[in-house]
Amino acid sequence: MTDRWIELDGLVNMRDLGGLPTRDGGTVATGRLIRSDNLQDLSDADVTRLVDELGVTDIVDLRTDTELHLEGPGPLRRVEALTHHHHSLIEEQRASESVGDVGRRALPWRDDDPVRDASFWASHYLRYLAKRPESVAAALEVVAGAEGAVVVHCAAGKDRTGTVVAMALDVAGVPHDEIVADYVLTAERLERIIGRLMPRESYGEALAKQKLEDQLPRAESIEAILAAVHEGWGGAAGWLLAHGWSPADVERLRTRLTR
Template sequence: MPVSCWTPRPRKVQQVTTPLWIELDGVVNMRDVGGLPTTDGGQVATGRLLRSDNLQDLTEADIDDLVERVGVTDIVDLRSNVELQLEGPGPLRAHNLTHHHHSLFRDDVRAVTAEEALVLPWSKKDQAAADADPRLDDDYWASHYLGYLAHRPDSVSAALQVVSQSRGATIVHCAAGKDRTGTVVGLALSVAGVSDEHIVADYVATGERIERVVARLMARPAYGEVLAGQPMDHHRPKPQTMQRILSVLTEQYGGAAGWLSAQGWSEEDITALRDSLRG
């Protein structure tokens, strides 16, 4: 049976950097971002937005916990088409939840082979491409995150629309729950009015469990060979990476809300996303 520590209660301001981990048997990096303070004295609502590593190993008890107690209604899957093919549909597909697949990989806009498409941020092939081509940013990971915004704004925008319109809690996940998930969640929190400092703190919280995250992925068919031999420090989230993303959004768009406006969101749409996260 899972040992769950999640309870729908707000955190005090002095405890905002303590993640609301959701302890289940089938994931190691799931947490509720509720309780984070906003700059106007409010806070993000609990039971609205959860972030997670991949959901392939969830048990029936885990699923019952998420659906019945946490109130999950929507799943946003940011993995590539090829990841889905290699990993299979996952146990949540058999349940009455709404699934939304929004890949952040550029190659998923056209048909490609598995070898071409499965270029994960930590893969050797991706590192070779990084060495050969101009980067979007000097920070290796920030370059990836900015790439998601530049090459798949449709998917980032669609993922945030799900959060805005969900009738219950939304789980946003990818493989590790760090990079693609971190980008989407970072934008959502920024629109909700969370300070950059607290968005960065939420992002780096994955570092508390990065060894377990990598160990989980090593056992999965889509990731084991790609991860073999990678140093652990390569995967550990660093504050300057998320700081860089937030700075670029501010410099180029006036913030995350401005980026959404550039994607065609109306003021009413942006307000709806903000309100959905504020409860």
């Protein structure tokens, strides 16, 4: 699957979901859904490639308002042809919070957290669905309705992005083992991802207190969310139906993602 990596100067964790198989013998279409870490450091050449070569028309930013404020607008904000969508998966900043607090919630890590194992991360992913269902549904609506490729990203491109992408792929009919394999692929770039985030005001303080292995994407984490969605709603399509989508909306997303 590593040939799906998109190599750019200003990021390390971008890949196209195109090429993944579906249960009915098809594949996910290339140039429809791209996952990524943050887009703050893109070069002019990166921007040109994304827009002119890869056909990106929409950006879905899953970070909080506070992260956007601290990080500032990235280079893609200057591109008038792009449409930007902000759908945070985490509660917004409380008045008493410091920058460090924001980083701990956004990633999301706290000094008093227990061992950060697979179940720890799974609980966070399930919380996104429980606490911010409107943001998850809205992000998927962008994918369903875009004219070109959609880039879905957060800070690292692992947790918030991984949750939305897993839901999209489940609707598309991608087998769970393939969804899991895509999620854990981020481990190949984890050290470089953390290296990008460490100097940043929003994340550096929290990251300095964590071990690299604590952030490792483990198969059991994403397996847990897929299992929970299937047990509760019969899959991501059923979850969307329970959160205001029509059958036609679900089919539009499925059709958009598949050949």
